Amino acid sequence: MFNALRKGFGLTAKTMFRPAVTTEYPDVKRQVQPRFHGRHVLNRYPDGLEKCIGCELCAWACPADAIWVEGADNTPGARYSPGERYGAIYQINYLRCIFCGLCIEACPTRSLTMTHEYELSADRREDLIFTKDQLLAPLPEGAKPPPHTDEEVRARGITYYPGAQSQDPLATKEHSEETAAHRAMLDPALMQLSDVEYNHVERDRNIWTEYEEPQGELSDSEEGS
Amino acid sequence: MDLTDVLIALLVVLAGFGLWLTGTALTIWGERRVVAKMQTRIGPNRVGPLGILQTLADGIKLFFKEDITPEAADKFTYYVAPMLSAVVAMLTFAVIPFGGTFEVGDREVTMQIWDPEIGLLWVLAMSSLSVYGIALGGWASGSKYPLLGGVRSSAQMISYELAMGLGLAAVFIWTGTLQVSEIVEAQSGTFFGFLPAWNIGPQIFAFVLFFVAAVAETQRPPFDLPEAEGELVAGFVTEYSGAKFAMFFLGEFMQMVTMSAVTVTVFFGGPNGPLFGLEGTLLGALLAHFYFLIKTVAFVFVFIWLRGTLPRFTYNRLMDLGWKVFLPLGLLWVMLTAAIVVAQETLAQDELLFGIGVVLAVLIALLLVSMLFERRGPEPEDEDAEPTDQSALPSAAETAREAAERRGAKQIEVDV
Numbered sequence: 001m002f003n004a005l006r007k008g009f010g011l012t013a014k015t016m017f018r019p020a021v022t023t024e025y026p027d028v029k030r031q032v033q034p035r036f037h038g039r040h041v042l043n044r045y046p047d048g049l050e051k052c053i054g055c056e057l058c059a060w061a062c063p064a065d066a067i068w069v070e071g072a073d074n075t076p077g078a079r080y081s082p083g084e085r086y087g088a089i090y091q092i093n094y095l096r097c098i099f100c101g102l103c104i105e106a107c108p109t110r111s112l113t114m115t116h117e118y119e120l121s122a123d124r125r126e127d128l129i130f131t132k133d134q135l136l137a138p139l140p141e142g143a144k145p146p147p148h149t150d151e152e153v154r155a156r157g158i159t160y161y162p163g164a165q166s167q168d169p170l171a172t173k174e175h176s177e178e179t180a181a182h183r184a185m186l187d188p189a190l191m192q193l194s195d196v197e198y199n200h201v202e203r204d205r206n207i208w209t210e211y212e213e214p215q216g217e218l219s220d221s222e223e224g225s
Numbered sequence: 226m227d228l229t230d231v232l233i234a235l236l237v238v239l240a241g242f243g244l245w246l247t248g249t250a251l252t253i254w255g256e257r258r259v260v261a262k263m264q265t266r267i268g269p270n271r272v273g274p275l276g277i278l279q280t281l282a283d284g285i286k287l288f289f290k291e292d293i294t295p296e297a298a299d300k301f302t303y304y305v306a307p308m309l310s311a312v313v314a315m316l317t318f319a320v321i322p323f324g325g326t327f328e329v330g331d332r333e334v335t336m337q338i339w340d341p342e343i344g345l346l347w348v349l350a351m352s353s354l355s356v357y358g359i360a361l362g363g364w365a366s367g368s369k370y371p372l373l374g375g376v377r378s379s380a381q382m383i384s385y386e387l388a389m390g391l392g393l394a395a396v397f398i399w400t401g402t403l404q405v406s407e408i409v410e411a412q413s414g415t416f417f418g419f420l421p422a423w424n425i426g427p428q429i430f431a432f433v434l435f436f437v438a439a440v441a442e443t444q445r446p447p448f449d450l451p452e453a454e455g456e457l458v459a460g461f462v463t464e465y466s467g468a469k470f471a472m473f474f475l476g477e478f479m480q481m482v483t484m485s486a487v488t489v490t491v492f493f494g495g496p497n498g499p500l501f502g503l504e505g506t507l508l509g510a511l512l513a514h515f516y517f518l519i520k521t522v523a524f525v526f527v528f529i530w531l532r533g534t535l536p537r538f539t540y541n542r543l544m545d546l547g548w549k550v551f552l553p554l555g556l557l558w559v560m561l562t563a564a565i566v567v568a569q570e571t572l573a574q575d576e577l578l579f580g581i582g583v584v585l586a587v588l589i590a591l592l593l594v595s596m597l598f599e600r601r602g603p604e605p606e607d608e609d610a611e612p613t614d615q616s617a618l619p620s621a622a623e624t625a626r627e628a629a630e631r632r633g634a635k636q637i638e639v640d641v
Contacts, residue, residue, distance in 0.1 A: 012263040012534045022267045 032116050037099040039117040040092055042135045043110065047156060048143030050080050050136065051111030054087035061106035066096035078147035082160035090132035094120050233334055241338045245318050248482045248521075249475065250280040256478075256529045263533035283471075290467035297367030298464065306365055307469045310358030310476030317351040317483045320344055320405050321490050325513030328505050336496070336510060337406065344405040345393050348487055352389070352442055356382045358476065359451065359461050366464035374460025377540070378444065378451035384547035385441035385448075391555030392435030395562045396428055396491055405490060412494040423494040430558050432492045434551055436527075439488065441547070443480040445528055447535035448543060485524035486517075493520050 023030055032038070043051045054071025072088035080086035104112050122128050139145055144152075254269065254277055261268025269276030294303065324336025341347060356379045363375015397403055400411045414422045425432050441448035451460045462473055489495055498516035503509030538546075568577055 008534050009530065012530060015265055016259070016262045018265050020262070020267045021265045024267070 032118070036114075036116050036118075037101050038115045039094075039120060039130075040103070040135055041113055041115050041137050042087070042090060042132065043113060043137050044140060044143070045082070045158070045160060046140050046143065047148075047153075047158065048139050049082060049146055049148065049153070049160070050086055051109045052087040052090065053081050053083050053109055053111070054085040055108065057106040057108060058103035058112050061102040062097075063100060063102060064096045064098050066093045066098075067091070067103060068093075074147075076150040079150055079153055080146040082153070087132065090135060092130050092135060094128040094130060095125060229332070233329070233332065237334065237336060238338050240336065241318065241321075241323060242315075244323060245315065245479070245482060248525075249479050251277075252478050252482055252525055253280045253283070254278075255525070256532070259526065259529045260533045263530075287471040288468045292467040292469070293464075295367055295464050299365040299367065302361050302365035303367075303464075304469070306358050306362035307465065307472035307476070308358075309361065310355055311472050311479060313351050313355040313358065314476050314479035314483050317348055317480075318486060320347050321483075321486045322406060322409055322495050323486070323514060323517050325496055325500070325510035326505065327507045327510035334510075335406070336514060340404065340406045342404050344403045344408070345397065345491065346403055349386070349390055349393060352480075352484075353383075353386055355442075355476070355480065356386075358473070362465065362473065363461035366461075368464055371461050371463045374451065374463065378461055381448070381450055381540075381543060381547075382442055382444070384544060385438040385551070388434055388547060388551035388555050389438035389442055391552070391559055392431045392438060393491065395431035395434075395555075395559050396424055398559065398562045398566055399424065399428055399431075401566075405495075409490060409495040409497065413497050421494060421497070423492060423497075425492045428492065428562070430554075431562070432488075434555050434558065435491070436488055438547075438551065439484040440528065440531060441543070443484050443528075444477055445481060446532040447538050449537060450540055450543060481528050482521070482525060485521045485528065488524050489517065489520040495520075 045051060052069075054069060056069045056071065059065075059067040059069045068089065068091045069087050070089040071085040074080055074084060074086055099114075101114060104114055107113075120128065257279065258268040258276065269279035272278040272282045294300065319338040320341065322335065322337035322340070326333055326335045328334070359382070360375045360379040363371040363373075363378070366372070396408065400408050402408060402411070408424075412421075412423050416422050416426060420426065444451045452462075462470055465473060496513035496517040498513065500509045500512055503512060568580060572580070
């Protein structure tokens with residue numbers, strides 16, 4: 001009996017001198033995992049044009065029907081995104097969103113991605129339907145807010161959408177030099193990288209194309225059945 | 226008795242009341258902090274440095290909560306019951322000396338509100354009155370659940386009051402007085418020149434008895450069955466809300482402080498301690514007060530430690546412990562104490578030593594015999610005492626296995 005008492009009371013006495021594990025949440029925020037699914041963001045090109053082309057693939061991919069997109073045509077005088085169309089209306093209903101990430105996988109231009117912001121609460125239900133102006137990324141430094149005119153855009157001479165699919169894995173030196181200016185526009189930090197490294201970065205950005213089936217788990221489940 | 230006497234008495238009462246009230250407030254905060262530490266949490270830390278004003282915030286919150294009085298309640302009793310709980314705990318504190326004695330002019334002031342000759346009987350009387358708060362609260366709510374909860378709680382408190390009374394009775398017999406100041410006086414000095422001559426030494430068993438009973442009496446964990454969240458939806462306080470609910474729990478915390486003070490006074494020498502030649506001065510009185518506070522805080526900590534460590538008892542175990550263990554053992558101890566006191570007063574020293582020798586010899590013989598029996602295997606009483614876990618489950622497993630064999634099935638391994 002005395003041993004049990006010593007163990008029990010000793011445990012609580014010892015625990016008193018251990019540091020607390022509490023996270024003081026509103027004051028101190030914990031770092032989330034890199035691939036954490038938080039609030040969405042609609043990205044822009046470095047010159048301020050929107051990446052969203054209003055294709056509605058995200059809305060189609062959404063299992064919870066939380067996304068509403070309506071596309072509209074770009075005109076020569078008012079261009080919001082490269083290409084024919086742009087997302088005129090873009091809404092995500094966070095009352096329905098399950099943060100599964102299927103929308104960001106469906107997005108062909110990497111326009112829709114997810115941030116690490118998870119503090120999504122509101123007093124009214126309407127406040128949880130985020131509209132395009134809330135979702136759009138802030139303008140890059142020095143960029144002009146859309147709409148731009150086609151003349152301005154042509155003068156920049158940028159090839160928009162350099163996704164992993166558009167990159168030639170066996171790119172020659174000349175080719176890579178050709179795209180170097182474009183890389184600088186995307187992110188100055190990428191200029192410092194060699195071609196191989198740059199392709200790695202692009203590959204990491206596009207998670208889906210490089211996704212591999214986990215082998216071990218599959219064979220385990222087969223054994224079980 | 227002139228005006229100065231009245232003033233001095235008033236000041237002493239104020240000092241005692243203030244000490245005890247701030248003590249209670251700090252206890253509520255301290256409990257939350259300490260239990261949090263024991264669970265590797267932080268605890269209250271928003272209001273004031275280290276959250277020390279948390280009790281104030283809690284109190285303000287509770288007083289502004291919606292106050293509901295049930296239609297069926299007996300209004301007068303319903304309002305009086307929570308006050309009774311709190312006031313009774315306060316009254317007990319009146320007989321506790323919480324500091325030393327000092328001289329003002331030609332008057333001697335003792336830091337004790339009241340020192341009646343019935344002393345500790347007052348403590349017992351007041352702690353039994355606290356049952357009324359609970360029983361009346363349960364009854365006056367005009368609902369069945371609180372009534373059941375109240376009955377349960379009063380049954381618990383009465384069972385432990387007997388053990389508590391026996392623990393104190395042993396001390397009465399040992400010191401030969403009921404007056405608190407004399408009990409404290411009897412504990413000054415030392416044993417063998419270095420151990421403080423507190424009652425905890427000779428009366429260790431009475432202390433254990435008294436302290437466990439005090440925990441049960443104050444409805445503190447692990448004996449916090451009156452709350453009964455699981456079974457009775459908060460027991461006797463089901464129909465109480467806001468400030469009246471707070472009064473009940475204030476009463477509980479006040480009792481905790483008071484019971485710690487009583488334990489310190491009766492078993493740990495109260496405000497006794499080395500005074501370094503400051504006897505009779507104000508500084509000496511403050512030093513004594515400091516000793517008293519240290520000891521009391523230590524016991525409040527033990528109360529909290531119990532809460533942080535032990536799970537809640539079930540009701541049947543609680544009752545068994547009170548009636549079947551503490552009551553007989555308490556009676557035995559009182560008898561033994563009485564026998565020792567009578568022997569000390571009547572017998573000569575060599576006779577006394579011979580008697581002690583005989584008792585020790587008998588005890589050692591009993592111990593040897595019990596060890597011999599233990600080696601031969603488990604005693605049959607053990608199986609009777611605990612028919613729940615060890616004996617019941619393997620037999621269940623066996624019957625399952627037999628049944629499986631009868632059906633011709635493969636032998637099933639039963640996880641016990």
